Amino acid sequence: MTNDAFDDSAQLRLEIAAAAARLVAQDGADYGSAKRKAARQVLGDAPNRPTNRPNILPDNEMIEEQVRQYNALFLADSQPARLFQLRTIALQVMEALQQFHPLLSGPVLNGTAGPHDEIYLQLFAESAKEIHIFLLNKNVVLDMSESPHFKGARYDAVETASFLWKNEGVHVAMYELDDMRGALKAKADGKVLRTDIAGLRSLLAASLADGVPAAD
Secondary structure, three states: OHHHHHHHHHHHHHHHHHHHHHHHHHHOOOHHHHHHHHHHHHHOOOOOOOOOOOOOOOOHHHHHHHHHHHHHHHOOOOHHHHHHHHHHHHHHHHHHOHHHOOEEEOHHHHOOOOOOOOEEEEEEEOOHHHHHHHHHHOOOOOEEEEEOOOOOOOOOOEEEEEEEEOOEEEEEEEEEHHHHOOOOOOOOOOOOOOEOHHHHHHHHHHHHHOOOOOOO
16 A cells, blocks of 8 residues: 555656646746646646645656756757857856856756746855946846845845846846855755856857757
């Protein structure tokens, strides 16, 4: 009985992850909302749906892997070029903001970025005001918001400036210099969550070596 329940939960979790990945790739949904909507699609609204089972919802890593599979199956002719384009623009922005120690994160880093994705950067300065003034002095039109701190809920949210760069959305989260400590450290499984300018240049060079075309 226990094994059957476990197998059923694992299958449901995979189905939810696959449905969420389609929402991410096709509609540009964020992982959280995609996961919730996918769960409703797969489990339905019946009163006895198995939402009370532990770990019935997939984690972000499972959804990310399903996005990779979706891209490989349905977007193989366009997604690599789109990713290269976004990484190229990200490098330009990072070079322009080099004094603030920019780090790239999100889909553009992990390689799953598609037609709806935007660029996510993390900047570090003595004060977020320095970054804000720098961007305003460059005549960049900013939309200000807040983002969760990458170190977790115990830390205050950080100011985030969003703007367009060559018609691509860019979001820069503004951190204090002390937050840089450990920012480039990989997870226990070896997954890299952020990279600097040098790391991004290496990713672009590897794409060119593999013959990935740049998007127009």
